[in-house]
Every structure is written in structure tokens, then in C-alpha cells.
Amino acid sequence: MDALIPRQDQWLRMEDASAIGAARRIATALASAGGFDDERTGRVGVAVSEAASNLVKHADAGTMLIRPHPEAATTIEIVCVDEGPGMADIVARTRDGYSTAGTLGIGLGAISRLTDAWDVDSRPGRGTVLSMSFHKPGSAAAGTRECGLYRPVGDEVACGDAFAVRDAGDTMTAIVCDGLGHGIAAAAASAEAVRVFRSFPDVSPGTVVTRVHEALGGTRGGAVAVVRVDRVSRKAVYAGVGNISGWIVRADGRQGMVSVPGIAGHRARGVREATYELPEHGVVVMHSDGLTDRWSLQSYPGLLTHTAPVLAGTLLRDWAVRRDDACVLVIRAER
Structure with a gap:
């Protein structure tokens, strides 16, 4: 690719189980490259695996973006988008242990604790958009504005x-x-x-x-x-x-x-x-x-x-x- 062209964001298609491992590897590699310690890198991997698993098992046309934040290299930003059935009760799904169809079972509640910032919007019949971000301790965290x-x-x-x-x-x-x-x-x-x-x-x-x-x-x-x-x-x-x-x-x-x-x-x-x-x-x-x-x-x-x-x-x-x-x-x- 032409040297004048900066790194291009890559959207991963969440079509089968192999995509879950690919997403986790990309996310943990970015965390390690960004200076995250082993414990925080592990948190990134678990949260990304759960989100990816949900996309593979429940979503239609699910995709995931994993990237260093464009304005803060020590922050990892993840955006998950799907056209699936959506969720009518977000509150229920933020309770620990809530799971369907064999997902990891940690639920959105645990994702909210593993991440430094997160947000989700889900509408029955339209799909779900989930964002997560992680930042290196001691560094300036990128915002979500x-x-x-x-x-x-x-x-x-x-x-x-x-x-x-x-x-x-x-x-x-x-x-x-x-x-x-x-x-x-x-x-x-x-x-x-x-x-x-x-x-x-x-x-x-x-x-x-x-x-x-x-x-x-x-x-x-x-x-x-x-x-x-x-x-x-x-x-x-x-x-x-x-x-x-x-x-x-x-x-x-x-x-x-x-x-x-x-x-x-x-x-x-x-x-x-x-x-x-x-x-x-x-x-x-x-x-x-x-x-x-x-x-x-x-x-x-x-x-x-x-x-x-x-x-x-x-x-x-x-x-x-x-x-x-x-x-x-x-x-x-x-x-």
C-alpha cells in the first residue's frame, strides 16, 4: 500500500467461531503493543471474546472494529454492529450470569466492569451497536464525545x-x-x-x-x-x-x-x-x-x-x- 496512506481500519465479519479467536488475538496484540500489563490485556481478551461470541451466535451481518483510538494510541476502541434481532431488555442482560445459547455467560454486566467505558443501544428488529474502550493505566484516556x-x-x-x-x-x-x-x-x-x-x-x-x-x-x-x-x-x-x-x-x-x-x-x-x-x-x-x-x-x-x-x-x-x-x-x- 502507498506509504502516504495511513493504517486502515479493518472490520471483522463475525460469521463463524473462528472469528472469535481472531478478534481476541487482534485485541490482545493491540493491548500488548500499547503497553498494557498482563492482567489488563487479559481483561481486553475476555470482553472482546464475549462480544464476538454474541455476534457469531445471535447476530445477522455482525461486524467488529478493533483499533487503537485514532487520537490516543494508548486507548483501544471496539465497536460491534449487527442487524440481528436486537434486545428488548438491556437491563436484564447486564446482570451477571445472564446468557443464552451457550455464550460465555458473563453478560453485559461483566463487560461493563472489564471495560473503562462502554455503551450499547439495541432495538428489536433493527439490531445492536455496542462500543467498548480500554486505556493504559496512567495514560490519558480518550473520551467518547x-x-x-x-x-x-x-x-x-x-x-x-x-x-x-x-x-x-x-x-x-x-x-x-x-x-x-x-x-x-x-x-x-x-x-x-x-x-x-x-x-x-x-x-x-x-x-x-x-x-x-x-x-x-x-x-x-x-x-x-x-x-x-x-x-x-x-x-x-x-x-x-x-x-x-x-x-x-x-x-x-x-x-x-x-x-x-x-x-x-x-x-x-x-x-x-x-x-x-x-x-x-x-x-x-x-x-x-x-x-x-x-x-x-x-x-x-x-x-x-x-x-x-x-x-x-x-x-x-x-x-x-x-x-x-x-x-x-x-x-x-x-x-
């Missing part, structure tokens, strides 16, 4: 969509880029956009987008958008070129954020910034056109109260319906 997820189209090795986040405490700045087309060349364009984003930490979203536009001239180009969320002033500043969708989501609906037409690296009609008010408990969502923009969180009562990984996992599962690379980024706006 933001989460970006992506996956390539079909059997492509590289995803042409990318994201990056910079958390400065009271402000959070993020980029989403959709490289034109898909595959290695698209991924290289997105990787260059992320490199430029990381190179200019103190400039405005509009300036970042302009510099990305200038830098992508030697690539396929793509759609790109940058947002800065200020949790003190309760404002979001947004700029974009092309068809990245940006939204401010609240309990009763959503508001679109505006990009200018064009393709970063090739043509853009004057990049400009817009400022938006952030409602209480509001959420910022950005995604590539691999997700249809017809989604609405109003069809998921209570989902807006969940962490960013569960929100992002739900949107990717249910609305990445186009045959294209897909990326979604969720930022919770509360302090």
Missing part, C-alpha cells in the same frame, strides 16, 4: 474516505474528506487532506479547506469539510468544498451546514465559513456521500443520549446503503 467510522466499498483494501479530529478541550476541530472515486488513489487524496489538517492546528476551518484545496492539485481531489466546535460559546464554524454533508442535530430535527460546490484540488467557487448555534445536547454529524442524507435520529427514540461511537455505528449500519466508500463522524457538543 467524538467518533469517526469508515469502511471501504465491497472488497476494496483501502477506503477513499478519511477523517481526523483535534481535541483542545473546550474546542474540537475535525475534517472529513472523500477522495474522488475509491481505492488506493482516492485514499491517497484523503490522506493528503488529513496531513494538511494536522499541519495547521491553529488556523480557521476556511483556511484549512483552502490549504487542502491547494495541496490536492496533484491528486484525484475530493470533497472536504472542516468544522470547529466551541463548547463554551456554543457555536460551530464550518467550511467545505463538495458533497460532504454536515449537520447540527437536536432532539426535534437537524440543520444542514453549507459547503460550496466543487472538487478540492481542482475547482472551488470561493471557500467561505458559516457559523451555527449549537443547541443544548446538540450533536454535530459529518459524513461522505457513501451515506444517504435521508437519515433522521427521530426514528431512533433515545439514541441522541448515547455516546458518539454508538451514534456513529448506528448511522453507518443503517444509512451507508450506497455502493461507495462511507465515512461518518459524530461530535457531541456538550462540555
